[in-house]
Amino acid sequence: MKLCANFISTVVFFASVSSTLGSPYDSASTSSSGRDAVEPRRASSILINPAAQPDLPTVQAATAAASTVGLNLSDIQGDVLIGMKKKLELFYFFSIQNATAFKSKLKSDILPLVTTTTQLLAVSTQPITAVNIAFSQTGLTALGITDSLGDSVFSGGQFKDLTNLGDPGSTNWVPQFKGTGIHGVFLFASDTQDKINNTVSSLQSALGSSIKNVYSLQAAARPGAEAGHEHFGYLDGISNPAVTGFTANPMPGQAIVATGTILVNETGDSVKRPAWTKDGSFLVFRQLKQLVPEFNKFLTDHAIVEKGLTAQQGSDLLGARMIGRWKSGAPVDLAPLFDDPALGANPLKNNNFTFQHPDAILATNQTRCPFSAHIRKTRPRADLGIIPEDLANQIIRAGIPYGPEVSAAEAASNTTSTERGLAFVAYQSNIGKGFQFLQKTWADNAGFVHPEVGVDPIIGALAGAQRVVSGLDPTNSTKTLTLTTDFVVSRGGEYFFSPSLSAIASKLSV
Numbered sequence: 001m002k003l004c005a006n007f008i009s010t011v012v013f014f015a016s017v018s019s020t021l022g023s024p025y026d027s028a029s030t031s032s033s034g035r036d037a038v039e040p041r042r043a044s045s046i047l048i049n050p051a052a053q054p055d056l057p058t059v060q061a062a063t064a065a066a067s068t069v070g071l072n073l074s075d076i077q078g079d080v081l082i083g084m085k086k087k088l089e090l091f092y093f094f095s096i097q098n099a100t101a102f103k104s105k106l107k108s109d110i111l112p113l114v115t116t117t118t119q120l121l122a123v124s125t126q127p128i129t130a131v132n133i134a135f136s137q138t139g140l141t142a143l144g145i146t147d148s149l150g151d152s153v154f155s156g157g158q159f160k161d162l163t164n165l166g167d168p169g170s171t172n173w174v175p176q177f178k179g180t181g182i183h184g185v186f187l188f189a190s191d192t193q194d195k196i197n198n199t200v201s202s203l204q205s206a207l208g209s210s211i212k213n214v215y216s217l218q219a220a221a222r223p224g225a226e227a228g229h230e231h232f233g234y235l236d237g238i239s240n241p242a243v244t245g246f247t248a249n250p251m252p253g254q255a256i257v258a259t260g261t262i263l264v265n266e267t268g269d270s271v272k273r274p275a276w277t278k279d280g281s282f283l284v285f286r287q288l289k290q291l292v293p294e295f296n297k298f299l300t301d302h303a304i305v306e307k308g309l310t311a312q313q314g315s316d317l318l319g320a321r322m323i324g325r326w327k328s329g330a331p332v333d334l335a336p337l338f339d340d341p342a343l344g345a346n347p348l349k350n351n352n353f354t355f356q357h358p359d360a361i362l363a364t365n366q367t368r369c370p371f372s373a374h375i376r377k378t379r380p381r382a383d384l385g386i387i388p389e390d391l392a393n394q395i396i397r398a399g400i401p402y403g404p405e406v407s408a409a410e411a412a413s414n415t416t417s418t419e420r421g422l423a424f425v426a427y428q429s430n431i432g433k434g435f436q437f438l439q440k441t442w443a444d445n446a447g448f449v450h451p452e453v454g455v456d457p458i459i460g461a462l463a464g465a466q467r468v469v470s471g472l473d474p475t476n477s478t479k480t481l482t483l484t485t486d487f488v489v490s491r492g493g494e495y496f497f498s499p500s501l502s503a504i505a506s507k508l509s510v
């Protein structure tokens with residue numbers, strides 16, 4: 001009840017801010033001073049903060065960085081630039097039933113709750129539950145938006161794109177993702193389930209029958225020391241790019257991308273798009289089921305045999321070489337035989353490598369990191385021979401694990417009985433250059449970055465056909481390994497556009 005009361009007072013507070021300030025989101029120079037100046041409402045953060053991931057900038061540092069490129073961080077939805085740091089997140093997919101009623105609620109009830117980037121950067125300005133919203137192409141159409149956003153992958157929807165992604169048809173897809181029936185998604189993030197539930201029920205009662213909940217997926221950072229690690233056990237969210245105008249202190253080795261690589265209509269986004277789309281971003285959502293006991297069994301059965309390694313160490317080495325990083329986050333390029341937790345935990349060192357070494361031939365040597373390793377397929381660094389590195393295909397990954405920990409019975413039987421995986425979220429200004437390109441042109445391409453490398457053993461997919469990968473054994477780089485199963489199974493998803501707050505006010509809710 002207390003939490004609910006907190007939520008209601010938040011709504012009342014924001015509603016009163018909106019009404020006293022008139023229409024604070026009418027222009028691109030939106031000010032969120034009303035939001036940012038609220039009384040502190042929470043004692044602990046909505047976000048996790050693993051040592052190995054680059055720290056978020058302080059509000060002051062981010063604001064200073066933003067001012068150098070004229071970026072208004074208070075007009076950008078909070079999830080876009082933050083990365084993989086949520087404690088708990090609910091993905092609430094909906095269809096619009098009554099566009100007129102929904103638009104009016106979008107302005108009066110939803111917009112005041114939409115959490116900005118600035119707000120998330122300090123615990124004192126974080127709301128009880130952070131709320132973001134994004135729309136699919138059919139959702140924008142339902143709202144009467146006829147403008148093309150200039151992204152044909154987005155406008156076609158993910159269901160139409162599934163063969164491009166390597167999915168074996170849609171048999172594994174969550175039924176609600178099939179077709180184009182999902183109009184939008186709310187992202188709710190907080191530190192307790194009660195707070196999320198209270199926010200959802202308050203919003204549901206405000207929205208009434210103007211929308212229908214089509215599907216929901218509850219996700220959570222893994223418990224205790226596993227926070228920040230995905231379900232296979234590897235630390236994630238280390239190598240997100242530094243975005244110009246947001247990241248104040250890029251870490252060594254971190255890709256530094258133009259603002260427009262992630263945000264639409266900013267410097268670096270060369271596509272012609274409607275003015276109102278500025279500072280929005282395309283949100284790719286994929287529900288990626290992970291077969292964890294099966295993955296572990298595969299590692300045990302195919303442990304790398306090398307002098308000085310126990311069977312367990314050989315199995316850990318195989319896993320690390322499939323990913324390109326150890327469970328601690330240490331890159332195999334810098335720690336080729338054993339995990340190095342101190343390296344993994346050090347953001348000044350754990351991303352500072354290129355796969356190029358003076359004592360090895362870049363085009364053939366895989367003793368440190370296989371060409372097929374997940375992180376090498378998705379960011380080949382020096383492999384492309386372009387200096388400086390071509391960063392056109394960078395994305396911000398902002399996903400979070402879903403599903404329970406592996407049970408003793410699942411571990412003992414080497415078989416998944418309850419679904420778990422990654423609620424994969426990626427932001428970019430162009431899906432064809434970002435997520436779709438990484439999946440289709442690099443991860444699923446057995447001939448990238450060199451002929452006969454094989455697909456990415458983690459996410460590479462060949463429509464269900466058998467996957468053969470080379471280079472995983474450091475003692476014999478031409479030896480191939482047949483992956484007995486797809487350890488990551490696509491359950492489908494959708495493509496969305498996450499608009500700026502001023503776009504919600506000036507275009508989407510009128």
Ligand code: N7H
Nearest residue numbers: 230234235236237238239288375378379422438439458488
């Ligand atoms: Fe990946 N994993 O645990 O194996 N990913 N990923 N990913 N991923 C990364 O560097 C994982 C997926 C990228 O800059 C790490 O932050 C899993 C998709 C990119 O060096 C780990 C799934 C796509 C990078 C994982 C999954 C990508 C990256 C190391 C699905 C895009 C950065 C941590 C269940 C199409 C590469 C880190 C770089 C890193 C895992 C999905 C892309 C541990 C389990 C679908 C660009």
